[in-house]
Amino acid sequence: MPAAATATAVAAEPSVRAPLPVLGRDVAVPLVTGGEVTYAALDQAASAPALQRVWDDVAAYAPYYGSVHRGAGYLSQLSTDLFENARRTVADFLDCRDGDEVVFTRSTTDSLNLLAAALPDGCEVFVFETEHHAALLPWRRAGRVTFLDAPDSPAQAVAALERALADRDPYGPALVCVTGASNVTGELWPVRELAAAAHAHGARIVLDAAQLAPHRAVSVRELDVDWVAFSGHKLYAPFGSGVLAGRADWLREAEPYLAGGGASRTVVRRADGGVDVRWHETAARHEAGSPNVIGAYAVASACKALTEAGFEALAAREDALVRAVREGLADVPEVRFLSLFGDDAPRVGVLSFVVDGWNSSHFAAALSAEYGIGVRDGLFCAHPLVRRLLGGDTGGAGECGAPEAGALNAIRVSFGAGTPEEHVARFVRAVRELVRAGARWTYRTVDGRCVPDASGRA
Numbered sequence: 075m076p077a078a079a080t081a082t083a084v085a086a087e088p089s090v091r092a093p094l095p096v097l098g099r100d101v102a103v104p105l106v107t108g109g110e111v112t113y114a115a116l117d118q119a120a121s122a123p124a125l126q127r128v129w130d131d132v133a134a135y136a137p138y139y140g141s142v143h144r145g146a147g148y149l150s151q152l153s154t155d156l157f158e159n160a161r162r163t164v165a166d167f168l169d170c171r172d173g174d175e176v177v178f179t180r181s182t183t184d185s186l187n188l189l190a191a192a193l194p195d196g197c198e199v200f201v202f203e204t205e206h207h208a209a210l211l212p213w214r215r216a217g218r219v220t221f222l223d224a225p226d227s228p229a230q231a232v233a234a235l236e237r238a239l240a241d242r243d244p245y246g247p248a249l250v251c252v253t254g255a256s257n258v259t260g261e262l263w264p265v266r267e268l269a270a271a272a273h274a275h276g277a278r279i280v281l282d283a284a285q286l287a288p289h290r291a292v293s294v295r296e297l298d299v300d301w302v303a304f305s306g307h308k309l310y311a312p313f314g315s316g317v318l319a320g321r322a323d324w325l326r327e328a329e330p331y332l333a334g335g336g337a338s339r340t341v342v343r344r345a346d347g348g349v350d351v352r353w354h355e356t357a358a359r360h361e362a363g364s365p366n367v368i369g370a371y372a373v374a375s376a377c378k379a380l381t382e383a384g385f386e387a388l389a390a391r392e393d394a395l396v397r398a399v400r401e402g403l404a405d406v407p408e409v410r411f412l413s414l415f416g417d418d419a420p421r422v423g424v425l426s427f428v429v430d431g432w433n434s435s436h437f438a439a440a441l442s443a444e445y446g447i448g449v450r451d452g453l454f455c456a457h458p459l460v461r462r463l464l465g466g467d468t469g470g471a472g473e474c475g476a477p478e479a480g481a482l483n484a485i486r487v488s489f490g491a492g493t494p495e496e497h498v499a500r501f502v503r504a505v506r507e508l509v510r511a512g513a514r515w516t517y518r519t520v521d522g523r524c525v526p527d528a529s530g531r532a
Contacts, residue, residue, distance in 0.1 A: 093391075094383060095126035096310065096492030103446045106515045106526045111446035114497035118308075119257050119424045119488035120450055122288060124372070125310040131375040132313075132368055142365045143336060143358075157367045160374035161357070167377035168302055168319050169293035176319045177357045178370045182284040183208040185303035185318035186251070188360055189280055190216040192328035197247040200238055200277070202231065203458040204258075204414065209251050209282040210458070224462050227415055228264040232271050239275035248277035254286030258456050258463070258486070260396075260424030261415050262286075269298045280320070284308050288490055289392060289422035291385040294320065306369060310491065311376040315369030318360075326355050334362035380491070388491050392423040395489055395498050399425055402502035408432075408509050412463040412484060424488040426454070428464070429509060434483040439524040440513040445504040447497070450486045460484060 102110040115123055135156065140149030142157045161176045170176065179185045190212040193199070199213040202222045213219045220238055225231035235250065242248060250272045255262050265281055272279040280301040283292050287304040294302055301320030306313065330337040330353055337359050339352045353359050380388065400417075403409045408430040413419065429437050438451035453460040466482050487501060516527040 093494050094310075094379070094388075094491040096123040097126055097129050098123050099492065099494070105446060106443040107531075114445075114447040114500055116487045116489055116493070116497060116501055117448045117450045118288075118490045118493070119260075119285060119454075119486060121307045122310045122490050123492060124312045125376055125379050125492065127379045128311050128372050128375040132372050135371060136368070139368065142367050144364070153367050157365055157370055160367075160370040163374035163377050164317055164319065167292075167381060168317075169295050170319055171295060173322060174294065174320055175322045175325055175357045176317060177325065177360050178365060178373075179303075179316040179318055179360075180314050180366075181208075181307070181316040182206075182282060182303045182305040183212075183316075185316050186280070186282065187212045188318055188331045189249075189301060189303070189324075191331055192324045192360075193217060193249060194247050194324060194327070196244070197249055198242055199249045199251060200235060201251045203462070204256065205251065205253055205456065205459075206257050206282065206284070207455045207457070208284070209253060210456075213249075213251070224414060224459060228267070232264055232267045235268055236271045236275065239272065239277055245276070248272075248275070250277055250279040251282065252279065253282045253284075254292070255289065255422045255424070256414065256456075256459070257285045257424065258426050258454050258459050258484075259413050259415075259419075260285070260421035260488070261413065262290075262420045262422070265297050265299065273298070278321070278324075285422060285424065288380070289385075290389060306373040306376065309373060309376045310379070311369070311372035313366060313369035313372050315366055315373050317373065322356075325357075325360060328360075329353075330362060331360040332362040336365070337362035383491065392490070395493060395495070396421065396423055396425065398495075398498050399487065399502060402499075403505060406506060406509055409505065412460075414459070414463065423490055423493070424486065426460075426463075426484045426486040428484050429505075432508075433524070434485045435519075435524040436513070436517055437508065438485050439517050439526070440508055440515070441501070441504055443517075443526045444514055445500060447501055447504055449501075450488075452483050454484075454486055 101113045103113045104110055138149055138152055140153040142154050164176050179188060186209055193216045198218040200220045201210060204224045222234050222238060225234055252268050253263055254265055269279045278300040281299040283302050283304040286292055288309045292302060301318060303318050306315035337353055339354050341349055341351050344350055410428050412426045428434060434451040438449050441447040441449055461482060464482055513532055516529050516532050517524050518527045
């Protein structure tokens with residue numbers, strides 16, 4: 075598909091709705107070649123722009139901001155109600171079971187580290203090497219970890235997990251950690267089938283939904299997962315908030331993630347001079363310190379906005395954007411998309427690729443400086459997976475401008491509910507022009523990053 079036709083083709087699909095309004099949609103950025111252009115934020119797998127509705131809701135609440143669970147005044151009571159209502163909104167968004175807890179954290183990383191700290195004694199963790207570092211690394215301090223090789227298909231993933239769980243010795247408590255959608259390839263993982271395999275072998279499962287929740291409906295009940303973790307900053311909500319939701323027993327039996335006010339019910343001095351503490355048995359047990367009420371409210375607002383927009387319509391629009399990119403670059407043989415399960419595997423709006431003859435850092439820098447397009451380059455905090463997809467175990471990013479076939483880095487383009495069709499069309503056009511004609515500017519490496527050189531045009 076010619077690049078000029080990309081936006082028209084997307085807009086013409088009857089199932090494709092207009093993008094949701096997001097903050098910063100009209101921001102203009104300078105180009106090294108002169109002039110300005112509206113910024114195309116196509117790195118939403120890292121952080122998505124806040125929905126305008128979320129920002130408006132937060133701004134409306136901000137004058138009434140007060141302490142949570144710590145005051146008798148009107149603003150404190152209002153803020154406490156808002157905070158606890160946000161917890162209920164998130165539980166509804168995730169279709170949690172009766173008795174599940176929703177713990178507010180700082181991020182997916184924080185959520186999974188919290189769960190790692192709550193594992194029962196002797197628990198063994200099973201995780202595929204394909205995971206984001208947030209899901210790959212927290213368990214190393216918690217006990218025994220089995221790292222599973224990257225599968226070539228969803229069916230192979232289920233079979234590999236079943237074998238590993240059946241062969242564990244001793245046959246004690248176990249936890250499986252799996253992503254819902256890859257932050258590298260965007261591919262959807264067989265979560266329901268993996269959960270069934272885990273439970274059949276007496277294990278529990280936690281779903282890393284950081285890349286899934288912004289793009290697809292997540293139902294704890296339907297997927298039959300024990301916990302879900304996600305981040306507000308990927309769900310179109312700012313202010314450093316995250317969620318861990320799921321079964322209460324392991325959380326209730328664990329020591330508080332952080333010790334301090336809010337997590338404790340009573341603290342008394344003993345006769346010997348020490349202190350005795352009774353901890354809360356609800357989510358508050360792991361929410362020590364003054365809660366991030368604005369962050370929790372922002373997450374709840376985003377949950378409501380996405381639910382009301384309808385995930386079926388949002389997914390249809392996103393699928394059209396993915397097709398526009400792949401079809402728009404299908405006749406550019408230098409572009410190779412990365413995939414674990416195959417090019418036709420279902421995915422969210424995340425695509426990673428390499429370009430023959432280009433260092434990926436150089437290519438990403440040119441997209442930004444010459445076209446006003448923000449993408450990501452590197453290994454995407456998923457080093458083992460990207461190294462496998464690129465066919466190498468060692469190597470670095472390479473120097474800017476060096477056409478190193480062996481340089482281990484890639485380019486990722488990602489979009490979401492607020493991405494305009496024009497931004498995708500501009501991206502396709504820019505990739506085609508860079509491959510055909512090269513960069514119009516010179517670049518150099520500074521502190522490991524490729525940046526435009528002051529010397530000017532190439």
